[in-house]
Amino acid sequence: MPTYKLTYFNITGLAEPIRYILHQSGIKFEDRRLTFEEWPQYKNDMPLGQVPVLEIDGKPHPQSRAVCRLLARQNNLAGSSNEESYKIDAVVDTIDDLRQAISQYHWEKEPAAKEKLKANVDTKLPFILQKLNDRVKKEGGYFVNGKLSWADLFYTAASEMFSGLLETDVNKDYPELRKLVEKVRSLPNIKAYIETRPKTVF
């Protein structure tokens, strides 16, 4: 069994989908959470100057979605055909488009720019969530082909972050997404992790 060590900050953010996939797959890992004060002294050790980084047997793996996909492949969460894998990837990239819009809005300080980024979120959020909701309905309660995949874990983690950043439950008007997230959060390993994870703002 390889050893796993995940380095990130003490927030959900880009690392939470990795944490969810590791927990769901029953993989033990060191969940290293740096403070923002500690970060400068670690930055240069990271392959791309960024976190999250997952070390597998000491070998650093940057790029969060690529890491998720690797773990998902190794743990039967990445689809069982090329077409299923494609659908999962397309859902994840769509969720990530939304994440970028929300993050940019959240971190922007300059009022006029922030207002423009807010307008972008206000357009994108309902448009994409409706598409995702329709897909879960059509696909039988999960994003792809009626069975759990890393897209479902990714969305659950992402939507918790979106709700935190936007200070509202983003799933509230999307019954299929709400049911999906509840289902994922009730998976025994995920449930146990959620109950014990550090409380963070987002």
Add this chain to the structure above:
Amino acid sequence: MPTYKLTYFNITGLAEPIRYILHQSGIKFEDRRLTFEEWPQYKNDMPLGQVPVLEIDGKPHPQSRAVCRLLARQNNLAGSSNEESYKIDAVVDTIDDLRQAISQYHWEKEPAAKEKLKANVDTKLPFILQKLNDRVKKEGGYFVNGKLSWADLFYTAASEMFSGLLETDVNKDYPELRKLVEKVRSLPNIKAYIETRPKTVF
């Protein structure tokens, strides 16, 4: 043999990596290029209101990188182990991080915001290109394990776009990247495509 129809604008942009992978794989496809004037009448037909979209036997496939990965898997350009596939994915996501920084800068109209985005590009561009250059050197002339993958095709297409948007040859100070791009552009199918493709600004 399925039929393929790719819809995008008459630019390289997000579609060119898909076009490169299709051409390299010897797959015939309809390369539909909409004018920006035509776009509003097609937008609502697209699954996510965006292009590129690749129709395979009439079924629409949105999300450019997910489409690239699907085609790459089907045509032996996606690595021959989970670890190789991961490395390819991580390179592609790193290139895409840079694409986003450059695109945001290019399309921003407001001078103060544009200046900030320019500073971001000025930091990211040399940092990422140096990392990518080092990787190609270490990995034997390609991004992963001394053999052609969709990461190499993706970078070649992306760096042409970066050079067009920034009005400079972005590879000029990175000898390994320059050699890689020349090698890809000399592949017979890619060469034939480049010689006959529509001339576009970027």
